[in-house]
Amino acid sequence: MSDRQGGAIVSLVRACHPGPTVAVTTIAVMLGLSAGLEVGWLTVVGMTVLVGQVSIGWSNDWWDAARDSAAGRLDKPAAQGDVATTTVRAAALAAGAVAVPLSFLAGWVGTWHMVLVTSGWTYNLVLKSTPWSPLPYFVGFASLPLYAVGVSGVAVPWWMAVAGGLLGVAAHFANAAPDIDQDRAAGVLGLPQRFGARPSVVIALVVLGGAGVLLLSQLGLSGWARFAATAAVALPLIAGSARVIAHRMGRPVFVLVMVSAVTDVALLTVAA
Numbered sequence: 001m002s003d004r005q006g007g008a009i010v011s012l013v014r015a016c017h018p019g020p021t022v023a024v025t026t027i028a029v030m031l032g033l034s035a036g037l038e039v040g041w042l043t044v045v046g047m048t049v050l051v052g053q054v055s056i057g058w059s060n061d062w063w064d065a066a067r068d069s070a071a072g073r074l075d076k077p078a079a080q081g082d083v084a085t086t087t088v089r090a091a092a093l094a095a096g097a098v099a100v101p102l103s104f105l106a107g108w109v110g111t112w113h114m115v116l117v118t119s120g121w122t123y124n125l126v127l128k129s130t131p132w133s134p135l136p137y138f139v140g141f142a143s144l145p146l147y148a149v150g151v152s153g154v155a156v157p158w159w160m161a162v163a164g165g166l167l168g169v170a171a172h173f174a175n176a177a178p179d180i181d182q183d184r185a186a187g188v189l190g191l192p193q194r195f196g197a198r199p200s201v202v203i204a205l206v207v208l209g210g211a212g213v214l215l216l217s218q219l220g221l222s223g224w225a226r227f228a229a230t231a232a233v234a235l236p237l238i239a240g241s242a243r244v245i246a247h248r249m250g251r252p253v254f255v256l257v258m259v260s261a262v263t264d265v266a267l268l269t270v271a272a
Contacts, residue, residue: 011082012091017057020175024144025050027265031148034272041106045148048102048113055095056120062088063124064186071186096121103147112147116140133190134169141168149272159218163268166211167261174204174257201244201253208260209237215267229267236260 028049032042061068061078065088068079078088099117103110119140127133142165149156176183176192177200183193192200212233221229240256243249 011077015061015077016054021053028148030269031272035149035152052099052117058092060124106151109150112143115143137168137172138165170204170207173200
């Protein structure tokens with residue numbers, strides 16, 4: 001393999017948005033593990049969600065390549081010409097096609113995974129630059145526990161789906177906040193870009209708080225376990241809110257948002 005080919009492969013991997021891809025796949029595996037899935041089905045869930053997520057990531061870089069290039073986005077391999085847009089498009093379509101039979105290995109519960117994938121593609125191709133940009137995040141992440149836990153054959157309670165959806169909305173606002181100026185320059189005007197960075201962080205914190213309260217109300221914890229879980233949910237939210245109120249935006253705020261999100265995800269997986 002030549003250095004050029006190796007570089008193109010690395011760029012293609014970067015174009016799938018590896019951070020969010022790994023995060024969502026890990027959450028799915030954790031949900032399946034908590035639901036008692038055996039290794040075989042756990043592997044199916046992990047591979048299915050991984051393939052679905054890389055298809056979403058590649059569709060994003062393919063569809064936005066021209067716009068990202070015009071905005072000078074250095075973090076987008078297709079926009080920088082590090083990998084051909086046609087290659088990213090082919091990879092996105094191929095992964096999306098493979099995700100279909102993988103999803104239905106578990107039967108009709110795989111429909112929920114297809115809802116997740118369709119939501120991601122709908123965001124990238126249709127709703128990213130509209131006030132409806134949070135909607136596919138809510139629908140997609142609400143579908144994640146319905147699939148990952150549903151593969152076990154148990155009925156997934158409504159509040160797990162709602163909590164998943166809220167986490168998705170929070171992720172949308174938190175993820176968009178640091179790049180709002182770049183996104184606006186590129187012509188991306190979703191709801192976070194219309195609100196601005198500071199309001200987006202506030203929304204992310206409020207939504208994370210709502211997800212945390214919902215999960216705490218349904219887990220049935222008592223005594224020290226409930227106290228510890230409540231503190232874990234509340235403290236990063238309080239600290240993050242204090243920094244936002246004091247106009248001290250910066251990396252510490254986003255770290256606190258991340259800590260709050262991880263806490264809620266942990267509660268969600270425990271709930272499974």
